[in-house]
Amino acid sequence: MAxxxxxGEVRLIxxxxxxxxxxxxxxxxxxxxxxxRSRQRLRPGDILVVKHKIVSKAExxxxxxxxxxxxxxxxxxAEQYKLDARVIELALQESRSxxxxxxxxxxxxxxxxxxxxNSGIDVSNVDGGKTALLLPEDPDRSAxxxxxxxxxxxxxxxxxxxxxxxxxxxREGLTxxxxxxxxxxxxxxxRGRSDxxxxxxxxSVEAVADELASAAGLVCGKLxxxxxxxxxxxxYDPGPGTVHNLLRPAATDLFR
Amino acid sequence: MAxxxxxGEVRLIxxxxxxxxxxxxxxxxxxxxxxxRSRQRLRPGDILVVKHKIVSKAExxxxxxxxxxxxxxxxxxAEQYKLDARVIELALQESRSxxxxxxxxxxxxxxxxxxxxNSGIDVSNVDGGKTALLLPEDPDRSAxxxxxxxxxxxxxxxxxxxxxxxxxxxREGLTxxxxxxxxxxxxxxxRGRSDxxxxxxxxSVEAVADELASAAGLVCGKLxxxxxxxxxxxxYDPGPGTVHNLLRPAATDLFR
Numbered sequence: 001m002a003x004x005x006x007x008g009e010v011r012l013i014x015x016x017x018x019x020x021x022x023x024x025x026x027x028x029x030x031x032x033x034x035x036x037r038s039r040q041r042l043r044p045g046d047i048l049v050v051k052h053k054i055v056s057k058a059e060x061x062x063x064x065x066x067x068x069x070x071x072x073x074x075x076x077x078a079e080q081y082k083l084d085a086r087v088i089e090l091a092l093q094e095s096r097s098x099x100x101x102x103x104x105x106x107x108x109x110x111x112x113x114x115x116x117x118n119s120g121i122d123v124s125n126v127d128g129g130k131t132a133l134l135l136p137e138d139p140d141r142s143a144x145x146x147x148x149x150x151x152x153x154x155x156x157x158x159x160x161x162x163x164x165x166x167x168x169x170x171r172e173g174l175t176x177x178x179x180x181x182x183x184x185x186x187x188x189x190x191r192g193r194s195d196x197x198x199x200x201x202x203x204s205v206e207a208v209a210d211e212l213a214s215a216a217g218l219v220c221g222k223l224x225x226x227x228x229x230x231x232x233x234x235x236y237d238p239g240p241g242t243v244h245n246l247l248r249p250a251a252t253d254l255f256r
Numbered sequence: 257m258a259x260x261x262x263x264g265e266v267r268l269i270x271x272x273x274x275x276x277x278x279x280x281x282x283x284x285x286x287x288x289x290x291x292x293r294s295r296q297r298l299r300p301g302d303i304l305v306v307k308h309k310i311v312s313k314a315e316x317x318x319x320x321x322x323x324x325x326x327x328x329x330x331x332x333x334a335e336q337y338k339l340d341a342r343v344i345e346l347a348l349q350e351s352r353s354x355x356x357x358x359x360x361x362x363x364x365x366x367x368x369x370x371x372x373x374n375s376g377i378d379v380s381n382v383d384g385g386k387t388a389l390l391l392p393e394d395p396d397r398s399a400x401x402x403x404x405x406x407x408x409x410x411x412x413x414x415x416x417x418x419x420x421x422x423x424x425x426x427r428e429g430l431t432x433x434x435x436x437x438x439x440x441x442x443x444x445x446x447r448g449r450s451d452x453x454x455x456x457x458x459x460s461v462e463a464v465a466d467e468l469a470s471a472a473g474l475v476c477g478k479l480x481x482x483x484x485x486x487x488x489x490x491x492y493d494p495g496p497g498t499v500h501n502l503l504r505p506a507a508t509d510l511f512r
C-alpha cells in the first residue's frame with residue numbers, strides 16, 4: 001500500500017478492531033494487529049486518536065450497577081425524569097461538583113475537571129444496561145501508556161489523544177473532545193507569528209487537540225467498529241502536553 | 257493525479273488561493289482556479305468547507321471603523337480594558353443580546369443566533385486595523401450561493417459549509433464551528449440504529465457539521481493562505497440543512 005500524502009493534506013484513517021476489548025487487553029497490541037490486517041502501519045509524524053471507551057474497558061473501569069445504592073435525592077430526581085437512579089448516584093460519586101441539574105440533565109465537573117453530562121458515564125452499549133463504564137482514571141496517563149506500548153511494539157513514537165463525545169452549551173449535538181493527551185501540545189499558539197499580510201496575528205490560540213478529536217469523530221464510530229484512527233499529515237507541535245492545558249480555570253470562566 | 261481514497265478513510269485537502277479576495281469576487285471561481293492550479297478537482301461526494309473571512313470579503317461585509325461613533329458606555333468599557341471602543345460599539349450593533357460583558361470579554365448573541373465574542377467581528381488582519389469585517393449577513397444563503405456557482409462551473413453539486421473560529425465555555429482555545437450550511441444535514445442522528453452489539457444506541461446525535469468545521473481547521477489557516485478545503489470520503493446525509501439545526505434554543509439551554 002504505497003500511498004503518499006500530499007504536502008498540506010491530512011488523512012484520517014480509521015482502525016477497525018476485529019473483536020471486543022476486554023479488561024486487561026493491550027490497546028496497543030490490538031491496534032497494531034488491526035493495522036497489520038488492513039495492510040497499514042504507523043508512520044513517524046502520525047497521531048493516534050482513540051475513543052475512551054476501549055481504553056476504559058481495557059483498564060477495567062466497569063461498575064456493576066447492582067452495587068450502587070442511590071440516595072433518596074438521586075432516586076426522587078431519577079424517577080421524575082425516568083432515569084436510572086443508580087447511574088445518577090454513580091455520576092455524583094464521579095464528580096467534584098454539580099454544575100446544573102435541570103430538566104433531566106445532570107452536568108457535573110468530574111474529578112479530572114471535565115464538564116460534561118453524567119460525569120461521562122456510559123451505559124448504552126455495555127452489557128445491556130447492567131454495567132456502567134467510567135472514564136479512565138487518568139486519561140493523560142492512559143495516553144502515555146498507549147504511546148509507550150506502541151513505541152515498544154513498532155519502534156515509532158507518536159502522540160496519542162484519547163477522546164469522549166460531549167454536548168456543548170449553546171449548540172445542538174455532540175462532538176468529540178480530547179480528554180487525554182501524550183506527546184504533543186494541545187494548543188497551537190500563533191500569537192506573534194505573522195499572517196500572509198505581514199500583520200501580527202492577535203488572539204489565535206487554537207485548540208488543535210479538540211480539532212483532532214472532532215476530525216477523528218468523522219471516521220470513528222460504534223456502527224463501523226472503528227474506535228480509533230490515525231491522523232496523518234498534520235504538523236503537530238511536539239513536546240509535553242496535558243489535557244489540563246485545554247481546561248479553562250473556573251476563575252476565568254464566564255459560564256459556570 | 258489519480259489518487260484513490262480507501263473506503264472509510266477521509267481526506268482533508270487544503271485549497272490555497274493565489275491572491276486576496278476582494279469585494280465582488282466569485283468565491284466559486286477563485287476556488288476552482290486554485291484547484292486547477294494544484295491539479296486537483298472537485299469530485300462527487302466531496303464537501304467544501306470555507307472559512308467565512310473570504311466569504312465576508314467577497315460579500316463586501318467591511319465597515320470603516322472611522323464611521324462608528326461609540327456610546328459613552330462602550331467608550332468607558334473599552335478604555336478600562338484597552339480595547340477599540342468602535343469595535344465594541346459595532347459588536348453591540350451586530351448583536352441581538354449581550355450574554356456576558358466581563359474582564360474585557362464581550363460575548364453576544366448575533367442577529368443570526370450565534371453566541372460568540374464581539375459578534376464575530378474581525379479586525380486583526382484587515383487593513384491594519386482601520387476596517388472591521390462582519391460575518392456574512394446570511395451564511396446559509398452564502399453557502400447555497402457558493403454551492404450553486406460551483407455546480408454551474410464544474411457540473412458537480414457538493415455540500416458547502418462556512419466556518420468561523422469561536423471560543424468555548426469551559427475549554428481553552430478556539431475551534432472552528434459551522435456558521436452556514438447548504439446541501440447536507442448538520443446533525444447525524446444514530447438514535448434507533450443498532451451498534452455492533454445489537455443494542456439500540458441512545459442519545460447519539462452528532463454535530464457532524466461542527467466536526468467537519470473542526471477537521472477543516474487542521475488544514476486551513478491564515479499562515480498557509482488556505483481559507484478552504486475539500487473533505488473527501490465522508491458519507492454525509494444529503495438533504496436540506498441549515499445552521500439553525502445546530503443552534504440550541506435559549507429555552508432548552510442550561511448555560512445562558
